[in-house]
Amino acid sequence: MPLDAITFDLDDTLWHNGPVMAHAEPTHYQWLAEQVDALPDAIVRPLTESFPLAEYQRIRASLMARFPLSRGDHSWIRERAMVELLLEHGLSDATAREWARAGFEQFMALRHDVSLYPEVVPMFDAWARRYRLGIITNGNVDVRRLALDHHFDVIILAGEMHAPKPDSRPFLTAVASLGTQPYRALHVGDNWEEDVLAAQRLGMHAVWIDAKNEGERELPPRVYRVTHVRELPGIVAKLDQASL
Structure with a gap:
């Protein structure tokens, strides 16, 4: 047949896809750090000093282990990781979610530059x-x-x-x-x-x-x-x- x-x-x-992700991964995170560090009530210590890129990646890996049914939902994992690290950095829940969403949208713009x-x-x-x-x-x-x-x-x-x-x-x-x-x-x-x-x-x-x-x-x-x-x-x- x-x-x-x-x-x-x-x-x-x-x-x-290798070059796409090699650019998107650090670039969107640096963008997020710059926005968060520029907030009027910003934490004194820069975001990337408290949470370097490797720590952001570690949080994503831990989420995959904690939520195995969602391990393949890369959008949810990535945005949730940003929420968790921003909360730990000292942002309010609403502000953390707002900037995690913005950071994710920045990543997706870079992700589609193929x-x-x-x-x-x-x-x-x-x-x-x-x-x-x-x-x-x-x-x-x-x-x-x-x-x-x-x-x-x-x-x-x-x-x-x-x-x-x-x-x-x-x-x-x-x-x-x-x-x-x-x-x-x-x-x-x-x-x-x-x-x-x-x-x-x-x-x-x-x-x-x-x-x-x-x-x-x-x-x-x-x-x-x-x-x-x-x-x-x-x-x-x-x-x-x-x-x-």
């Missing part, structure tokens, strides 16, 4: 005419802010549904929402465990975007390896041809 649906991961599948691989938009333009397309991500990117949402019939933010990949639920939800069966669907992602094996175990085809060039390995049935998304059309054409 031919493919009739394709789902995609986002980070490090449709763009190179450079799509040049092949992505033409690929979606062509495939949207033939396949039902979906997103399954553990991240918190809002594809509406990237002007990509018109390509997709379903968008699954797995962390926000408390079932981050490799949990089967986001895949099954996507397949059902796309009106197909796993064996007629293909998932594309860069993570071997969270994307490739999770989809393959359900009977889906899977393409591993080996962006880090980890090298050849024995591939399970229905799994294909490429090093860049530009190679994907060849795999899709091969799958469709094999089904004829």
Whole structure:
């Protein structure tokens, strides 16, 4: 049977995410510190002296341990971490929440400053005419802010549904929402465990975007390896041809 649906991961599948996060993480936190330190009733000690970036990251990790069901909801974890450190820094509850929200919005603006691989938009333009397309991500990117949402019939933010990949639920939800069966669907992602094996175990085809060039390995049935998304059309054409 031919493919009739394709789902995609986002980070490090449709763009190179390392530089995005390397910039967003310290930049938004420095912005938050500058705003808090400039408040009229600011604490004498600068925020980054009391809570350097590493401490902010530690608080996020502790929240994941304390709230395991929300460990994949990166938006909630990040904003809650800012609330907790600002409260400990001495801000009132209302002020801490106000600036945590502002800090999170600053992070999200930086988070969406991505450079799509040049092949992505033409690929979606062509495939949207033939396949039902979906997103399954553990991240918190809002594809509406990237002007990509018109390509997709379903968008699954797995962390926000408390079932981050490799949990089967986001895949099954996507397949059902796309009106197909796993064996007629293909998932594309860069993570071997969270994307490739999770989809393959359900009977889906899977393409591993080996962006880090980890090298050849024995591939399970229905799994294909490429090093860049530009190679994907060849795999899709091969799958469709094999089904004829």
